[in-house]
Amino acid sequence: MMATNASSVPVVPGSEHDATAPLSIHDMTVAYHRKPVLWDVDLDVPEGQLACIIGPNGAGKSTLLKACLDLVPRISGEVQFWGESISRQRGRVAYVPQRESVDWDFPVNALDVVAMGTYRRLGWCRPVGRRQRSAAMEALERVDLADLAGRQISQLSGGQQQRVFLARALVQDADLYLMDEPFASVDASTEQAILSALRELRSQGRTVICVHHDLQTVQESFDWVVMLNMRVVAAGSIEDTFTIENLRRTYGGRLTLLDQAAMALGRAHRGEEEG
Amino acid sequence: MDTFWRVLLLQDYNTRLVVIGTVLLGIAAGSVGSLLLLRKRALVGDVISHATLPGVGVAFLLMVMMGGTGRWSIGLLLGAAIAGVLAAALVLLIKRTTMLRDDAAMAIVMSAAFGLGIALLGVIQDLPNGNQAGLESIIYGKTASMVQADAIGIGIAAIIVILISAALYKEFRLLCFDDHFAGSQGWPVTTLDLALLLLGTAVTVIGLQAVGLILVLAFLIIPAAAARYWTDRLVIMMVISSLLGAASAWFGVTISALVPRMPAGAVIVLSASAIFMLSLVLGSRRGLLVRLIRARGIRHRTNRQHILRAIWECEETSGKVCRGDLLKRRRWTQREVDRLLRKARSRGEIESAHGEEVVLTETGQEAAQVVVRNHRLWELFLIRHADIAPTHVDRDADEIEHVLGVELVQELEAALGPEGSLPSSPHVLGEASP
Amino acid sequence: MSWMNGLDDWIIVLGALAAIACVLPGTFLVLRGMGMMGDAISHAVLPGIALGFFVSGTRDNVWMFLGAAIAGIVTAVLTQFLHRMGRLERGAAMGVVFTSLFALGLVMIVQAADHVDLDPNCVLYGAIELAPLDTVMFLGMEVPRAFPVLLVVCLINLVIILLFYKEMVISSFDPDMARSTGIHSGLMNQVLMVMTAATCVACFEVVGSILVVSLLVIPAATARLISDRLSIVLVLAVIVGVIGAGLGHISAITVPSWFSSDVEDTSTSGMMAVAAGVLFALAWVLAPRHGLLVLAIHRIRLRVRIVSEDVLGFLFRFEERGESMSVHNIRQTLTSLADAGPLASRLAIVSLKRRRLVYREGSVWKLSDAGRARAVEVVRSHRLWETWLWRQADLAADHVHGQAMRLEHVTDERMRAELEIQTGSVSQDPHGRPIPAGDSEGEDGAAASPPGD
Structure with a gap:
């Protein structure tokens, strides 16, 4: 039936994905407990962009990043990094989780955390050596935290913690950076420091994708935007995409029908309330 | 007293072996326990240890059925280990497939498994060749009757555990701190979790003989929890925890060898608890005492700065400072104001602690100026750079000014005004904000 | 003993x-x-x-x-x-x-x-x-x-x-x-x-x-698996506890002798815990709402329902184009388009035949009147969703089909009415196919539940 109908598709060109794009997502649907939270995401992020993902709370922004990295299961669709699966390209992808996702009371200092970015290249059982430590120190210098390298992480301010996470990503020397809310509850100077680090990455031809929540800074800070609300409302360069109309469609209330449908799907599969 | 030193210093051959075996176990438990604690899986050890009992029972019965005596200890321990891992897996399965929370899942598996173990022991007791001497001992431990082979076995197993946790130190640290990041980097998070669980099981199983299954949990948790009060570095925490584990093992074995009717397992745990209490209070990093002193220091400084600024601003607005005016400045009581004024007097910052009028001395003037200046610099900074309404800055600045460092003040001065000058208050000075 | x-x-x-x-x-x-x-x-x-x-x-x-x-x-x-x-x-x-x-x-x-x-x-x-x-x-x-x-x-x-x-x-x-x-x-x-x-x-x-x-x-957790209401959980937990105690003692004095004639009995308290654990395991598998077995059965039934609705949809679309679906054809269609395994396909066809929604005429399958009415609902849901997902949810027109395939099975009359309102009552889906009218048959049933209550 699909075959018979496809010939009569009136609009929207077929999905020809760019095999060289750092991140391309094909028809990805993600569900928690069988309840879909992202519908049919289809996205190509071009190389060398400073991109942000914006959308209201519960739009699935963080989930999008996690699903790309296989941290949460997808129920359909495919994700490619430079045309290959994540397992073949992990070395080129750096991920910065949300700051709240870890226990900052953990007994490590800032340098230890940054050095974690070198673990993958070190491989199993090899201890962190002088080279890794000096690489970590360099990354800390790039985010202006060199003098706090020995500080236990709970004694850092929120902005400093965020910069430690950024340094951990920098030390990976990746080509694609996926960052979950790097600007959440940080002070103005940290925001500037992070932004200039990201701009530097872009100028080296690397790609950065941030989950972002502050609409006011989108235009000045980023050059590419994904507008997300359970599905991709729009994606593209800031000038073309960041329009009032698209914002209204992204933030103008949730699509209650999609919510209802998601709940019904979740319920049906969990075996609740079925005829 | 002579015997005490002889035993404590390992001059006695019998105790020497037992002590070395148990101390090695303490080291292994200390390092694995630290990791389990930081992975927030401390109580999983409880499930594993209780579940070893039916494992031992089944292993015994199997060996008897195959014609053995059932007292081959490696076979028994293997049974214990398998049962421990199965129980941990069962907890996970219950948690995944029901709405029960993990505490209920753990309690269910643990108690049902232990019940099964007791029932199996009851059966074994009645068997004609069920000389169950070996089995009872795993409940309370049998440190006193430990033979050379046991001690050597414990020691070797403990060394293996220590080596593995040292080899995978980096991986475990990443797993415990940030499993999401570990996953994004392609580390096999589930496998690592399993490896940690297996290490925990190994410690539990070899600990059975020394302290018994009910108390082996203490060996895993208490030294690790105590070590956390002394350091902020994981590797040091593991070392301290191992040392504390070893020390309590040593002490416990010694006491139980010297004093009649002292079960070694219980004494080991009690020594560990004593060390824990000391660490809780005295720990150099997060001990209660250190934190109390730190908090007092900050409160003193804050109070001093508050009273100085109140006097200064009072004088600035009305030219003359009365106790009554000070009372209105903040939400503090007459007694608090009196106390703060007495302290200011003893520091030589005001002329007299009595009388209605309050006059700053020269030192007091200087100190107050620094305080007021910091406060206003912050207020200005917050207004200009952080978009905070002038009516709200007072309180925000109030909290930060006390911890302003010198460099930061210089930075603010550079940003806001010429050195030495005192900016005027950006809001109306007056009574305490509600 | x-x-x-x-x-x-x-x-x-x-x-x-x-x-x-x-x-x-x-x-x-x-x-x-x-x-x-x-x-x-x-x-x-x-x-x-x-x-x-x-x-x-x-x-x-x-x-x-x-x-x-x-x-x-x-x-x-x-x-x-x-x-x-x-x-x-x-x-x-x-x-x-x-x-x-x-x-x-x-x-x-x-x-x-x-x-x-x-x-x-x-x-x-x-x-x-x-x-x-x-x-x-x-x-x-x-x-x-x-x-x-x-x-x-x-x-x-x-x-x-x-x-x-x-x-x-x-x-x-x-x-x-x-x-x-x-x-x-x-x-x-x-x-x-x-x-x-x-x-x-x-x-x-x-x-x-x-x-x-x-x-x-254990008794409390067992009861919790069986019921979602606290007062019932309390009563059930008491019952489970009492049964567990009785069962525990009886098995303590009987079970060991099954295995060895030397052993007469074993610890009652141990067996009480075991019995409680067994009762928990039973509830885990058999509980009426959350039991593993119930969930498994439910999953199979859901799968069969989905596949049979897919069959109805296919038959309807073939009818629409004036084609017919042969007995031989239907399996292939189901496997390739609905991703249905042979077992699910067979169960689905059996269930449809039993409910008289489809019947066989020579070598082709046909919809009965009742079957057509149900098929209209499915296809209508499908095409409404396609239209809505494309227009309202910004999905690409060549991507909506897959989502609609999943959503059509959980769409009730109220959702269809809402979809129709939001899509502005268009008559064609994004692929240019007509959206069948809703209440052509059995309108009394559908009209009885006005939208928005």
Whole structure:
């Protein structure tokens, strides 16, 4: 039936994905407990962009990043990094989780955390050596935290913690950076420091994708935007995409029908309330 | 007293072996326990240890059925280990497939498994060749009757555990701190979790003989929890925890060898608890005492700065400072104001602690100026750079000014005004904000 | 093996009473996510018991309960203290406290073993087999000494639960709300801890201080799997506990002899825990709403329903184009387009035939009138969703089909009405196919439920 109908598709060109794009997502649907939270995401992020993902709370922004990295299961669709699966390209992808996702009371200092970015290249059982430590120190210098390298992480301010996470990503020397809310509850100077680090990455031809929540800074800070609300409302360069109309469609209330449908799907599969 | 030193210093051959075996176990438990604690899986050890009992029972019965005596200890321990891992897996399965929370899942598996173990022991007791001497001992431990082979076995197993946790130190640290990041980097998070669980099981199983299954949990948790009060570095925490584990093992074995009717397992745990209490209070990093002193220091400084600024601003607005005016400045009581004024007097910052009028001395003037200046610099900074309404800055600045460092003040001065000058208050000075 | 009237009866009665006494606080422990707290308290009462014993030198007395109640509170308070002030994770704090107290109790008991008649084994695993032999006069009858004790604890627990039912429920479910309505949830917590501790003491002689956890937690958790309503959970938990106790004793005196003629019986308290565990496993698999079996059956039925709806949809679309679907064709279509396995396809066709929604005419399948009406609903849902997803949800037109395939099966009349309103009642889907009209047949059923209620 699909075959018979496809010939009569009136609009929207077929999905020809760019095999060289750092991140391309094909028809990805993600569900928690069988309840879909992202519908049919289809996205190509071009190389060398400073991109942000914006959308209201519960739009699935963080989930999008996690699903790309296989941290949460997808129920359909495919994700490619430079045309290959994540397992073949992990070395080129750096991920910065949300700051709240870890226990900052953990007994490590800032340098230890940054050095974690070198673990993958070190491989199993090899201890962190002088080279890794000096690489970590360099990354800390790039985010202006060199003098706090020995500080236990709970004694850092929120902005400093965020910069430690950024340094951990920098030390990976990746080509694609996926960052979950790097600007959440940080002070103005940290925001500037992070932004200039990201701009530097872009100028080296690397790609950065941030989950972002502050609409006011989108235009000045980023050059590419994904507008997300359970599905991709729009994606593209800031000038073309960041329009009032698209914002209204992204933030103008949730699509209650999609919510209802998601709940019904979740319920049906969990075996609740079925005829 | 002579015997005490002889035993404590390992001059006695019998105790020497037992002590070395148990101390090695303490080291292994200390390092694995630290990791389990930081992975927030401390109580999983409880499930594993209780579940070893039916494992031992089944292993015994199997060996008897195959014609053995059932007292081959490696076979028994293997049974214990398998049962421990199965129980941990069962907890996970219950948690995944029901709405029960993990505490209920753990309690269910643990108690049902232990019940099964007791029932199996009851059966074994009645068997004609069920000389169950070996089995009872795993409940309370049998440190006193430990033979050379046991001690050597414990020691070797403990060394293996220590080596593995040292080899995978980096991986475990990443797993415990940030499993999401570990996953994004392609580390096999589930496998690592399993490896940690297996290490925990190994410690539990070899600990059975020394302290018994009910108390082996203490060996895993208490030294690790105590070590956390002394350091902020994981590797040091593991070392301290191992040392504390070893020390309590040593002490416990010694006491139980010297004093009649002292079960070694219980004494080991009690020594560990004593060390824990000391660490809780005295720990150099997060001990209660250190934190109390730190908090007092900050409160003193804050109070001093508050009273100085109140006097200064009072004088600035009305030219003359009365106790009554000070009372209105903040939400503090007459007694608090009196106390703060007495302290200011003893520091030589005001002329007299009595009388209605309050006059700053020269030192007091200087100190107050620094305080007021910091406060206003912050207020200005917050207004200009952080978009905070002038009516709200007072309180925000109030909290930060006390911890302003010198460099930061210089930075603010550079940003806001010429050195030495005192900016005027950006809001109306007056009574305490509600 | 041989049932002894009087003796075995009493054992079951005592076990059942212990189960009831434990279940009452246990249910709230499970609801609050404090199952392991029950474990902690049952271990930690040991020094309390020992202390009570030293003071009086006898086994049943108020001192022991007092000592245990204090030990219970101490455990709860110390755990909280280590968690808050000591910044230890809750589970770890609990572990530190209860293992220390247990070790202390053990040392006390072993030290005093010569002076007093308190066997550590008895404290740990209970001695229910011997309990009926130790009798007292109670209300003019000769009853086991443990009987009046358990009875009183049961009654006290029951009275407390009945008196504070509402408060217990609120402070278990939402402590903040409880506080805002003036209910002291901290106090409720303490009451629960004391209840648990006292119950542990009353039961330790019967089932032992470790196995008492199995009575505290397992029946309550079992009942929780069966029902979602608290009052029913409480009643069910009592029933499960009593059955578990009876079953436990019976299996303790029968099961071992199946395996070896040398062994007559085994520990009743151990088997009570095992029996409770078996009942839990049964509920886990067979529970009416959340059981694994029910879920598996449901999953199969859902799959069959989806595939049969797909069959209806395909038949409708073939009809639409004036084609027909041969018997041979339908499997291939289902496998390639609906991703249905051979078993699901066969079950689906059987179910459709039985419900007379489709029938076979020669070598082709045809829709019956009833089948067509159902097919219209499915296809209509599908095309409405395609249109809506494309227009309202910004999905690409060549991507909406897959989502619509999933959504069409969970769409009811109300959702269809809403879809129609939001898509502006267009007549064609994004692929240019007509959207079949909704209420062509059986309108009375659909019209009876107006949208938006």
